[in-house]
Amino acid sequence: MLAHVKRNLQQMADYSGGGHTAYIGKHLCLLTNAIFHTRHRFEQGELDDSLYLRRMHRLQKLFDHWLSKGTYAMVKWYRGRCKLLLKHRESLWVFLKKTSIPLTNNEAERCIRGFVIQRKIRFGTTSDAGDKFRSRIHTLIETCTNRGLSACQC
Structure with a gap:
């Protein structure tokens, strides 16, 4: 931040x-x-x-x-x-208050960079519901990846 x-x-x-x-x-x-x-x-x-x-x-x-x-x-x-x-x-x-909190959110931004580029290339979705679904599914996939799990197991 x-x-x-x-x-x-x-x-x-x-x-x-x-x-x-x-x-x-x-x-x-x-x-x-x-x-x-x-x-x-x-x-x-x-x-x-x-x-x-x-x-x-x-x-x-x-x-x-x-x-x-x-x-x-x-x-x-x-x-x-x-x-x-x-x-x-x-x-x-x-x-x-907690030294484990980083000064920047660069790691989080790097995690979603590919998804943001994908969204821009594909011109988003055609509805708000589609946008919400896409962001939620990408969050789920990224969380599973960070935890060493398959997205199918989440």
Whole structure:
């Protein structure tokens, strides 16, 4: 999830109008990079639990501070993104409560990539029911594959 946030913040930092909006975006990007860097150092055993949590909580406070500033950005689109992130800030930091939770959902996205490409190539289905069925059956197949089972046994 944090990877998607990082991409959105990078768009804010690269805002062609520059000014205060881009300034806030650049600070948020720097903080996001620091969050990833700190997590990677923790996962490599370079930081113990207490130091990792102290650093992350400090980064969290700074991140929230700059998100609050972003709620006053001149560009409505970015202002709305900052408000939404603040609204859902608890879920943004859930990885701090349990270290087994990854910073990104890249693994999950890689799992469904083939199905998404297939859907785009075949132009979806002709009904909502068909779309729901397809997504559910693909979820079932992927879950069985991850558990080492045959999809026929599930």
